Amino acid sequence: MQITTTYYPSLASVEAAAKKLEGVAAVTPLMKNVRHSKQFECNILFKREDLQQVRSYKIRGAYNKMSSLSAAETENGIVCASAGNHAQGVALSCKLLKIKGAIFMPAPTSNQKIEQVKMFGEEFIDVILIGDTYDDAFHAAMMHCEDSHKTFINPFNDKKVIEGQATVGLEIIDQALEHPIHYVFVPVGGGGLSAGLSAVFKELSPQTKVIGVEPKGAPSMSTSIKNNQNTELDNIENFVDGAAVKRVGDLNFEICRANLHDVITVDEGKICQVILDLYNKEAIVIEPAGALSIAALDQYAEEIKGKNVVCVISGSNNDITRTAEIKERALLYANLKHYFIIKFPQRAGALREFVVEILGPNDDITHFEYTKKTNRENGAAVVGLQLKDAKDLQPLIARMKLRNFFGDYLNDKPDLFQFLV
Numbered sequence: 001m002q003i004t005t006t007y008y009p010s011l012a013s014v015e016a017a018a019k020k021l022e023g024v025a026a027v028t029p030l031m032k033n034v035r036h037s038k039q040f041e042c043n044i045l046f047k048r049e050d051l052q053q054v055r056s057y058k059i060r061g062a063y064n065k066m067s068s069l070s071a072a073e074t075e076n077g078i079v080c081a082s083a084g085n086h087a088q089g090v091a092l093s094c095k096l097l098k099i100k101g102a103i104f105m106p107a108p109t110s111n112q113k114i115e116q117v118k119m120f121g122e123e124f125i126d127v128i129l130i131g132d133t134y135d136d137a138f139h140a141a142m143m144h145c146e147d148s149h150k151t152f153i154n155p156f157n158d159k160k161v162i163e164g165q166a167t168v169g170l171e172i173i174d175q176a177l178e179h180p181i182h183y184v185f186v187p188v189g190g191g192g193l194s195a196g197l198s199a200v201f202k203e204l205s206p207q208t209k210v211i212g213v214e215p216k217g218a219p220s221m222s223t224s225i226k227n228n229q230n231t232e233l234d235n236i237e238n239f240v241d242g243a244a245v246k247r248v249g250d251l252n253f254e255i256c257r258a259n260l261h262d263v264i265t266v267d268e269g270k271i272c273q274v275i276l277d278l279y280n281k282e283a284i285v286i287e288p289a290g291a292l293s294i295a296a297l298d299q300y301a302e303e304i305k306g307k308n309v310v311c312v313i314s315g316s317n318n319d320i321t322r323t324a325e326i327k328e329r330a331l332l333y334a335n336l337k338h339y340f341i342i343k344f345p346q347r348a349g350a351l352r353e354f355v356v357e358i359l360g361p362n363d364d365i366t367h368f369e370y371t372k373k374t375n376r377e378n379g380a381a382v383v384g385l386q387l388k389d390a391k392d393l394q395p396l397i398a399r400m401k402l403r404n405f406f407g408d409y410l411n412d413k414p415d416l417f418q419f420l421v
Helices: 011-020 034-040 058-066 071-076 085-097 111-124 134-148 159-165 167-176 192-204 220-227 250-259 268-282 289-295 320-333 350-358 390-402
Strands: 030-032 043-048 078-081 101-105 125-129 183-187 209-215 262-266 308-313 337-345 364-370 378-386 406-409
Touching: 011 058, 011 159, 011 167, 011 192, 030 167, 034 043, 043 167, 058 085, 058 159, 058 167, 078 085, 078 134, 085 101, 085 111, 085 125, 101 111, 101 134, 111 125, 125 134, 159 167, 159 192, 159 250, 167 192, 167 308, 183 192, 183 289, 192 209, 192 250, 209 220, 209 289, 220 250, 220 262, 262 268, 268 289, 268 320, 289 308, 320 337, 337 350, 337 364, 337 390, 350 390, 390 406
Parallel strands: 043 308, 078 101, 101 125, 183 209, 183 308, 209 262
Antiparallel strands: 030 043, 337 378, 337 406, 364 378
């Protein structure tokens, strides 16, 4: 496909970025994962960008951009907007390059992320908490840039940022040595990493198929490629905060449209299950965006058999306070967690009857919210149930209806369901 943009990252510019990043960004390991290799009957390798000092690849693009600033730009300082990984990469770059930075973050950003940014930037940065969303923080940052004439460090739609992220691709090819890489699965948010990495592979390993992976709730790149123009989404699901953007970068879109073999989406619940499995089975901590590449393997199970496959693990900045939500989403995706309105007859023994005769032997009540008697016959309760097997759901509903306990099923009613999950 012909690239229409006037910019395309050259191999020389990516190699120059790699030189700049020596001693700043770690050369992260490319590690074989035995469990997934056995599961998919191929050779699965994890590119562990979660092991960077700032726990994501974002240091690469931020430092490469900021180290290219003129003396006047450096003296005047920089501005960025971020809710997480980009802010940490910029903060560390500010300290290493001795550049003053203003980092705008949404007010609801977790204390853990704010403290990490301050730790990396020390006295060289100021954190400004403003607005309820990333978009609010972004607009405030842009206004500050205009007023102060400072340089804005874009998280993805920037040539130097793309070239910095592209060094991930250089490392993978160097580390794979004589083994040909057949597939690379890479997370896609704004498109900086996927644009840079795919450009390197197009130049040095054109036979490799680079697969971009987006969260189902924020398919901005796949939508844009389908529409054949960069398209801003009206609404997105923000759970995968490291890869949830309404609009990808214009530079990134053109490169990805030309270079990516495919762009696929994965359900947020599937991502959550991958996070839990990696932690419980292999003691690997990753953030939702970092799990995207692994969560996509199921969709390519037949194609990757017997192949060498790389999954880019983009980051590990996962807030422990999200664990309950991650577990809940994983159970919902597996069809094991269900919410009902139960009509309890207003008579003694009704609750015992429900527990003993309606629930299955392996069903567990995880949520119970009882409302005072609404009429003489029945009192309603919102009940959350966790099943041992998804196949137990329909027999459970049948028993509820037979005994007149069934009121409503809430999982497929998003307007009501959002208040429970």
